[in-house]
Amino acid sequence: MKVKAIDRGIVIDHITAGKGLEIFRKLKLKNVHFPVVLLMNVASTRYGKKDVIKVENRIDLDMEMLALMDHQLIVNIIENNVVAEKRKPSLPRHIKGLFNCENPRCISNEDPYVSSSFVRIDTEKKTYQCIYCEENVSLMDKRF
Numbered sequence: 001m002k003v004k005a006i007d008r009g010i011v012i013d014h015i016t017a018g019k020g021l022e023i024f025r026k027l028k029l030k031n032v033h034f035p036v037v038l039l040m041n042v043a044s045t046r047y048g049k050k051d052v053i054k055v056e057n058r059i060d061l062d063m064e065m066l067a068l069m070d071h072q073l074i075v076n077i078i079e080n081n082v083v084a085e086k087r088k089p090s091l092p093r094h095i096k097g098l099f100n101c102e103n104p105r106c107i108s109n110e111d112p113y114v115s116s117s118f119v120r121i122d123t124e125k126k127t128y129q130c131i132y133c134e135e136n137v138s139l140m141d142k143r144f
């Protein structure tokens, strides 16, 4: 399947097959007034299959959130029909308040004034550690 190239906008490429819809929703692309395309299960030389999102507009992307959802993807910024910039999202070093610590006795779960806080300890395995109780959490299968 061929989709018309875009003059100016964003192509989120190499999304892990099956995650495109989730990212499409997270970016709230359902309710926009400019053209957007979600392609699913496109043939990929690198990964076999991939999802792709094309946005015919420049929108602000939360690269850290994208990295948390799928750190395989690549964001292409398109200007005048060509890729002007490629951005690879990287996982944030710190995450605050996005999800709870898995240790029920952790102070962040017991004290309503303490919000959860994690520091990245392993990028490959997407592992973070709670700064209060040192419980490790893998974000591999977490959904945001």
Ligand SMILES: [Zn+2]
Residues within 6 Å of the ligand: 101, 102, 103, 106, 107, 108, 130, 131, 132, 133, 134, 135
């Ligand atoms: Zn904790």
